[in-house]
Amino acid sequence: MKHVGCRWVFTVKYNVDGTVERYKARLVAKRFTQTYGVDYHDTFAHVAKMNTVRVLLSLTVNLDWTLGQFDVKNAFLHGELEEEEVYMSFPPGYRVIGETGNVCKLKKALYGLKQSPQAWFGRFTIAMKKFGYRQANTDHTLFIKHRAGVEVTRSKHGLFLSQRKYVMDLLVDTGMLDCKPTDTPIVENHKLGVYVDQVSTNRERYQRLVGRLIDLSLTRPDIAYAVSVASQFIHSPSKDHMAAMMRILSYLKSAPGRGLLFKKNGHLDLEGYTDTNYAGNITDRRSTSK
Structure with missing residues (x-):
């Protein structure tokens, strides 16, 4: 019987002060052992558009909406496997005395499975609609629910977004915390x-x-162009490409707390700016928009 492999992933969760918060153990499926048409079919799942997030934050500031954030713990473990049957080997360390060749039949999604993002988003969509939210046609990750009578107190300057801790953790993980800062993210x-x-x-x-860095660019549009250039070489990166990545990190070191300020302007007029480098890509001579 065709079955998927699995392994344990052990991580340590730290507090802000560096002390250990807890030890985590997660069972992860080996997705490279899956076969298309046998234990998975469609894997597409909608991903939130950063432009939608920015527009919502701007509306929140200017219209005095309530803003909240929450994280769904163990999100992928809540997806239902309905379209295909998935069998997995027993977790390492688990033994069935007197029996051999047994496998597990998965009823819910597991981290690592190719169809896990789609399975979770499908269940999330059902839950949001059950709570009275309407799924937007322009962005399927956007769910809307109209309510009246909300009052909120805002700063007179607006809303400021920053990912300083994310930047500092990134610098620590890459060994760039003591690097020399640079003035620009790319040469x-x-x-x-x-x-x-x-x-x-x-x-x-x-x-x-x-x-x-793509995740960080949500609040750091100043690195968006440099990151977009670096992302072009993810399939065949060189030492020069890695050096460019290190420069982005050095640039972040110069101002780790920089972010986005959504000002309360008193209007909803949209202004946009763009810059184009004509035929500037040295690989295919394509133009690049910034």
Whole structure:
């Protein structure tokens, strides 16, 4: 019988002061052992658009809406597996005395499964609609519920968003906490590209850094262009690309608490700015918008 492998992932959760909060153990499926058409089919899941988040935050400031944030713990463990049957080997360390060849049948999603994001978002959508929210057509991750009579007190300057702790944790994890700060996140007129004689670097580490910096760009649009350039080389990163990543980190070191200020302007007029580098991509000569 075809079945998916699994492994334990052990992590340590720290408090802000560096002390240990708790030790975590998570059972994760080995997604590379899954076969399309056998134990998974569709894997697509909607991802929140950062532009939608920014617009909502701007509306929150200008219309005095209540703003809250919550995290769904163990989110992927709540997804229902309905479209396909998934069998998994027993967790390492678990033994059935006197029996061999047994496997587990999964009823709910597990971290690592290819279909877990889709399964969880499907259940999340059902729950939100049950609570009276309406799913937006323009952005399916946006759920709307109209209510009246909300009062809130705001700063006269507006709402300021920052990810300072995220930046500091990133600098610590990458060993860049004591680095020399730089004034810009990327070299002017850089020549980053894919070359035949390039020296490769650790691809997994590079991809993790790109992912974390993409998350950070929500409140740091000043690094958005540099991160977009770096993300073009996630499949074949070189030492030059990694050096560019380190420069972004050095730039973050110069002002880790920088963020976004959503001002209360008294109007909802939309202003936009753009800059285009004509045929500036040295790999395919495409134009780049900033």
